[in-house]
Amino acid sequence: MTQLLTTRIGGLVLPNPVICGSGEPVMTESGVRAALAAGAAGVIAKSVNENPAGGRQLDRADYAFVGESLFNRSGLSQRDTRDWFASIAAIDRDAAKDGRFVAASIVYGSADGAVEIGGMARAAGLRVFELNVGAPHASEASPGAIVQETDPARLRTLVEDVRAAVGDMQLWVKLTGLSANLPALAVAAKAGGADSVCMMGRFMAVIPDLETLGPMLGTSAAYGGGWALPIVCRFLALSRRAVGAGFPLMGTNGVRGGGDVLRMGLAGASAVEMLSLVMHEGFQGLTRTIGEVEAFVAERGLTFAELVGRAADALTTYGEQPEMPGRWRDFVPAETLTER
């Protein structure tokens, strides 16, 4: 890849802004290697959890595509954490040769667990640790298996503790989509010593099935799709204001191609983590996406880095808009306007 797509997340300079997010496609070494071979700047390897209940949940996982939106309940890696981290650290060492990375990730169940697993990632020689404090499945998982942190003060303390455990690794915090408090959470993560935050996790949903008249998959489950992207972009833009343009943000949830990477970039994301597309289209979806971003910036004589935050910084308020009396009339059925 050329310099057109170069981006920086904390101490890492990446060849492009497309990261393969954590999930089942990167639950094996071959999956991680395939994501890198497809051109991803990095991979967040499938998350572990310190509580064996998190791994057992994988055996009850199920998935359904609703158009390009994915509705599923997931679980966590069942691999021994030390073995898994040793394996992905070996791939990370190779990836580093051309400026890319493989990150360890935890969907945490307790602060002690996050600290312990963070220490294991550091001992394995990994360079990036992603702490997911917002997995949507928390409300449905076995008690204590998955925690969702929505309180800024508690998040700051957690991040400080994990920062102490991971030393000078890159520490990224992935935030929930089930809170309107994201800018405050981003500020808290930064204050606690995070190098970047990624937002936002998927939403929990119930999809009544018109065939069976019951709930699809039988449970509430996580739901995400292209429709989520503008919501994520709003929180990216608001968070950019809260943390300042110098602190790198990452976007996730709803990226389905190069245009979406650019939209998240314009909203303030220096990189995106995408996953459902890989489940829908295969790893070549990453290659397609990177090619589309490159074609866009090349055509306009821009670089990706120059686009980051542009739309966010141009956001205005309702009160700043010019008055357009009667504009509403263009958006109602003719009957509404019939004079009597």
Ligand SMILES: Cc1cc2nc3c(=O)[nH]c(=O)nc-3n(C[C@H](O)[C@H](O)[C@H](O)COP(=O)(O)O)c2cc1C
């Ligand atoms: C099947 C599945 C499994 C996932 N597992 C994890 C996980 O273990 N850890 C994590 O941090 N995120 C996990 N995610 C979230 C994704 O990494 C990603 O942030 C999310 O799906 C939104 O992006 P997308 O619209 O590109 O899929 C999972 C998502 C899906 C669909």
